[in-house]
Amino acid sequence: MSHLFWLEQEHLNRIKHMFPKPRGVARSDDRTVLSGIIHVIRNGLRWRDAPAEYGPHKTLYNRFVRWSRLGVFARIFRELAVPESDGETLMIDSTHLKAHRTAASLFKRGTRTRAIGRTKGGLNSKLHTVCDGRGRPLTFFLSAGQMSDAKGALALVGSLPPAKMLLGDKGYDADWFREALAERGIDACIPARRGRRNPANHDVSLYRKRHRVENLFARLKDWRRIATRYDRCGELFLSAICIAATIIFWL
Numbered sequence: 001m002s003h004l005f006w007l008e009q010e011h012l013n014r015i016k017h018m019f020p021k022p023r024g025v026a027r028s029d030d031r032t033v034l035s036g037i038i039h040v041i042r043n044g045l046r047w048r049d050a051p052a053e054y055g056p057h058k059t060l061y062n063r064f065v066r067w068s069r070l071g072v073f074a075r076i077f078r079e080l081a082v083p084e085s086d087g088e089t090l091m092i093d094s095t096h097l098k099a100h101r102t103a104a105s106l107f108k109r110g111t112r113t114r115a116i117g118r119t120k121g122g123l124n125s126k127l128h129t130v131c132d133g134r135g136r137p138l139t140f141f142l143s144a145g146q147m148s149d150a151k152g153a154l155a156l157v158g159s160l161p162p163a164k165m166l167l168g169d170k171g172y173d174a175d176w177f178r179e180a181l182a183e184r185g186i187d188a189c190i191p192a193r194r195g196r197r198n199p200a201n202h203d204v205s206l207y208r209k210r211h212r213v214e215n216l217f218a219r220l221k222d223w224r225r226i227a228t229r230y231d232r233c234g235e236l237f238l239s240a241i242c243i244a245a246t247i248i249f250w251l
Helices: 009-018 030-043 057-069 072-080 149-159 175-183 204-220 234-250
Strands: 089-099 117-119 122-132 137-144 165-167 187-189
Touching: 009 030, 009 072, 030 057, 030 234, 057 072, 057 234, 072 234, 089 149, 089 204, 122 149, 122 204, 122 234, 137 149, 137 234, 149 175, 165 204, 175 187, 204 234
Parallel strands: 089 165, 165 187
Antiparallel strands: 089 122, 117 122, 122 137
16 A cells, blocks of 8 residues: 555664574564554554555564664664764754653563653653764664753763864763863863853854754654654664654665
8 A cells, every 4th residue: 555654675774683583483574564564653653553465563562672672773773873984073962752641651670661641741751862964863862851952961971973163052061071071172162151151152154054953853743653652661762763764864
């Protein structure tokens, strides 16, 4: 059917070497199952509502959960999300993602983090990302919604690729962050907070390009299971984000 999503064979060939090897009985066709997973995440469907053309919905769900916990989707994203060799500019930002009541229901068990918090907007998660100068995501960090931008940057600063400049909004105007960037040879293009005693200057014309990271979030939120979180487990939701980013920006 024309409204169904089907992963191109060319794209499948680029990532299939990262799939776990089948054990025992041959598993269901990878292209069909992955296409079904992508269709569910993009359209915000319940797993039971997946079109029959993709096979049993339990197969789609089980594959998504099993490979997410094995880190398969995160590994695919990390391998493909490589900045250009002459990349000079990075951008950092964060956005809130609404958590549906089903994502926060039931008592939390085990050690897996939920990454769901409460803000004025209700229950939500916060997605922190670093992208290249073209607005393509390079790394993600998922936190509870009440975490500040600066604390989220603390988790990302160690994985920054080489660059000359990093763009960020006023939420990242912290002395320790500027110093951490300077140690890595990266200049900061970050407006100063109001009330700063010694505000740092920034390149106004270059800062205008920061809309690209906002466009990144807008494109991710076109996928309904990204804009609204239904997964209780944080690593499953982050895997869905990695899948969406890989399809949109890197394949």
